[in-house]
Amino acid sequence: MRVIGLISGTSADGIDSAIASIQGEGYDLEVSVIDGQTVPYPTDVREQILRVCAGEPISMAALAELDDDIARLFAQAAQALIERHGRVDLIASHGQTVFHRPPRSPRSPNFPLGYSLQLGRGELIAALTQCLTVSDFRQADIAAGGEGAPLVPPVDLALLSHPQHARCIQNIGGIGNVALLPPWDPSVHPQPPKVLGWDTGPGNSLLDLAVETFSEGRQTYDHNGTWAAQGVPCQDLVEKWLQHPYFQQLPPKSTGRELFGQDFWNDCLREATPLNLLPADILATLTEFTALSIAQSYRTFLPALPSEMLVCGGGSRNAYLINRLQVHLPEMTVQTTSDAGVPADLKEALAFAVLGYWHCQRFPGNLPSVTGASQAVPLGKLHKPI
Template sequence: MKPADEEKRDKTMRVIGLISGTSVDGIDVALVEIEGEGYDLQANVLSGFTAPYPDDLRQRILSVCAGQPMALADLADLDEAIAHQFAQAAQRVIDRTGPVDLVASHGQTVFHRPVQGERLAYSVQLGRGASLVRRLGVPTVSNFRQADIDAGGEGAPLVPIVDLCLLSHPQQRRCVQNIGGIGNVTYLPAWDRSQSPQPPAILGWDTGPGNSLIDIAMATLSEGTLTYDADGAWAAQGTPCQELIHDWLQHPYLHQPPPKSTGRELFGWEYFQHCYAAAQHRGLSPTDIVATLTQFTAATIAQSYRSFLPALPDTILVGGGGCRNPVLMAHLQAEFPEIPVNPTDAAGMPASDKEAIAFAVLGYWRWQGFPGNLPAVTGARSAVCLGDLHQP
């Protein structure tokens, strides 16, 4: 008989990945069939969808993210309510497709503070794994960021190591840009695995705002009737203010060298109020404001690449909700007219499921006992296994 650890490595596993990002627009769910060991793995996406939050729960989450005070008892209730929604989303997959071997749940980030001097980073994800395993009866990995933080890292970004395994190319330098509530990039040098099983050094960091400022603008300017700029419709009708974009690009975070991470605490409600006041002072219309914030998001990504990459990529692959905004994608393409800019679908990974797929892989690695962080990306002292494993 094989030892138990070898059986783990040999087994093809059906893993559900779950995450709700900083846009708080719902729970992204992916069922992934995974086999292999470490960097040498294959991942086949069997199913993917987004489960929207109930409106009242979404507003409670956004209130916490905006820094509104909340009693600890209410926070505990919110934690349990989010776990319930995550469990329901996973159960939908199980009901449709049959039993799974593992659930990997990132949960819902409500607070993220990067490393500050001698202070460790601090990151809070609600929707605890112990509640999921009790509801689902399936081994569950959660709390992915804490081990990296304990090792002195930012706890973010965590997806670059998965990008390396699933999206690297033998001849091309690639940037994989996620545009969720916050933007983050993975820089992948060319990697021919047949020639070099050892992967190259990759880079990754949070580039700044993704959809966060645009979403807040839409909710504010529509008086709560809209939560995002569907198909970039408002941005397409407005004219960006280049002077404001130039001013906003001076934000200190955007000039801070990696490794670095950020969140709504920096590019959320408070910063939007600063942008909104400046736009009103210049007499911008609502559509002009959205157009300006949309181009600003693309400009932060471009500035980040030109400031911190060793070389520009041969291609840019985009995931997250931002890749469904044609105006934002057009601005990003205009920043790099010689470089193809496409959703990650062009490389075989469904853009809408990308983050959920990544956490399915990170959960699989936790099951195998394989490190899931990249110290060069997060700033941690060493590579560590990520996540708490909860058994039924």
């Protein structure tokens, strides 16, 4: 089956798309990546997404229009790959998350289920592309009492497990998340091992907000971490920010821009301003905060540190951040998933292509050990072209 996977992550910097040939059943998969790309959002659409994520009020009419705009852009991203490589059997679209509330949230203490909203409705993508489309991947896990996130660890298990040693797969998008993959050789042990995973906290979200602030909107991210690398981290601020209750919360857990977004960045800037730090110093401090939040999470919640970390997502291109991870986790070899044969820039889009493929097989796409759901369930809703 030829499948296109689509996603725009928490950074909302654009639509990642990947086309792949997928064969097999369950975790026994053969996945061949054909092509992929990232299509940036138009500036006005990205700005509106970020305003909604920051909690700015929006009318239902404007929300409906944004939903349609995102769906059209996702459809265009898929169509670009179809025009280059021919028709596909399925499109699997994660959409754009604009709100995520974990279950048992302080905001809803009397209602145990979580809530997560992804814009870019699958019905419209199916109509525009005339392709079967799967979307709304998080809802079934949430209905089963799960966090609805992270959803990629079962795909990591299928594509990135090593037969002899354990690995951590660390995605660093706007938010960071980890999957601990125990050693697994399916030919010897057909039953998959227990995978641990959770959202580690901020990834690029705070860094991107800081860069946009300091560049007055001329830049949206710190290319290769070059700007941050010129600064000196303020360890007092890092230690203070690491006291946030999220980092002490036991997994399973998930988070988003609602916690590590505009309000958190405003607090960071307010606390840094009296210290007369240069912009580079603040960026270095935020990078250190991100790296240490990941390292602290590993040391606190993993049963033991594995020998290897494979990084994916936009943070995999930030050499300074990768260096700080290696400094704080010297026991581990820090590389990218590209070194293991899965393109780091396309892995999240590829993961949703696999989740869409599993939907068609009615194969469960969540891991209760990761999301906290009461059971493993197939994910997504199927939309047929009109």
